[in-house]
Amino acid sequence: MTDSTAALLARPELALADDALVLSHRLGEWAGHAPVLEEEVALANIALDLLGQARALYGELGDEDELAYLREERQFRNCQLTEQPNGDFATTIVRQLFFSRWQELLYGQLTDRPLAVKAVKEVAYHRDHAEHWTLRLGDGTPESHERAQRAVDDLWRYTGELFQPLEGLTVEGHPVDWDTLRVSWDGYVADVLDRATLRVPESPRQSGWRAGAGRQGLHTESFGRMLAEMQHLHRSHPGARW
């Protein structure tokens, strides 16, 4: 790795871009499989917003396709939450709730970045969509309740990473206030889960990896397969234009 690559990989914007790209990719996997046509449209909207955010962020750092298609797994800095497989609709919704609320709070702080100011409106809608579905799944039928609770429990271990400070991420010269962010996130999530008749898990909020593993390039198994699928065509034709 050259020095300039190392510097690039350390940029906090890259982590944010990777979050958006990876989650967008996962949501794109729903196309043609959603539980109802109206949700096909809704999930694709969210995926498109996130993809737009990723492209804008990559654009500030270099060539978007080089960054998306030619980095190895260990060079991706997205948090592990975003790469978790779609699972059932409840898993997808809870993943979205956890991530979108975090993104909304973080981008809400980044008031000196036009990109974040634009994105925060999109993200608020994603959060709203996830919140409405969390309520309906949690307080719907016994089956949906059970699935929603399982999703919350399963994904909980990936939420701790969200609050690991992203080094270098500042607002008008000051670091982001991660403590406030976590407190707001906790309060919000507890409230939504409560209204959805779901329990806040007591299990640890970190996976077995050390804290911030995704941010450091350590990912979960399914991520390698996701990248292989995403990158294979681009990599099979080195230098080609599309």
Next chain:
Amino acid sequence: MTTVLPEQGTDAEAQEFQRAFDTAVAADERIEPRDWMPDDYRATLVRQIAQHAHSEIIGMQPEANWITRAPSLRRKAILLAKVQDEAGHGLYLYSAAETLGVNREELLEKLHSGRQKYSSIFNYPTLTWADVGAIGWLVDGAAITNQVPLCRCSYGPYARAMVRVCKEESFHQRQGYELLLELSRGTEAQHAMAQDAVDRWWWPSLMMFGPPDDESAHSAQSMAWKIKRHSNDELRQRFVDICVPQAEALGLTLPDPDLRWDTESGHWEYGAIDWSEFKAVLRGHGPCNEQRLSQRRAAHESGAWVRAAASAYARKRQPTGARNATGPSPAAEQHVTAGSEGGRPDTDEGPRSREADPR
């Protein structure tokens, strides 16, 4: 809206209704949902609109097959938006069909059980990235050729849905053409990929216009009712005439050795279509018939608990003795921020309920 049919009256009344209907159609007026219409007209529309809607949603599959592998982020965004549009178009069309007194659930059930068809073209596989381009250029191109006249269809809701669909679809064909052009002018391998895709999609695209006029079961009546405006063969010819120069500009060859310009007719003459293939695919023996239907059924079935959950939630929140089974509030309104990308809602204000003021 629930469609209320006029009471069955006397023969004289029936004749009066028929006359009013015929006059409206002859005068190029639109038939609207609550107008009287002949049973066969209604049945033909339900069949055609449902088939059209089914084609949109089954048609998502061959392209969605490449969303996760799109070779650039720009292409990924375009493809995702396009597949999303197809879901949207399916929704517009189901909603047009519902004005005829059927409901979507019923139509989906008919699709899933094989009693209603969708366009056979989607029973072909998308084997390479270039297929995404070929679908955009040829399949969407053929669809547009078919659909533009439908914007003037005699049935109002269908015509209006088609206006919306055609407007939105204009980018679909272009992105496909642009994709193929990039490949054709790209590396040798890319060019070969593009040619291979055109080779595989050309003939099935011509079949999209349906059997030749003399064998088309429903054509004559549909033309008389102005549901259909041009015959299958007319539209097919129009499509070939459009495509030949476009293929040339792409630097790709259409796989028809008999293709030649006929100065007399002023049209491109094309070779014989293998209708036995068309019929086989229609009968369910295409490469992907089983796969497409089973994915559709699986999505619907595995989504059942989600739909049930939302219904249960709505019921729990319904005030006891509510007026009907539709939902807690008679109307709701949402403000959307103007000018922002995708029409995003004003997030500060958020949606809120209020009394309807449907003036």
Next chain:
Amino acid sequence: MSSDWPLWEVFVRGRRGLSHTHAGSLHAPDAEMALRNARDLYTRRSEGVSIWVVPASVITASSPDEKDPFFEPASDKAYRHPTFYEVPEGVRNL
């Protein structure tokens, strides 16, 4: 179970100054979701600034039988239309 997602009619205000116009319909379990679905479906290309959703079942419509008494009386009231009146040539802003 699924079939009890009712049908909603969607009305979109294209831009400020225009009235809400019928855009189409969709299915949703309740009003809140209907609004969101409508926003996703009918304003994907910035087609609107405001949306109404109304359960299709609560709309009362005139029936075809009522057509004549409902709509014909208006057609002989030509004086309701500005073109009914003659304006001398050269008179403007009327």
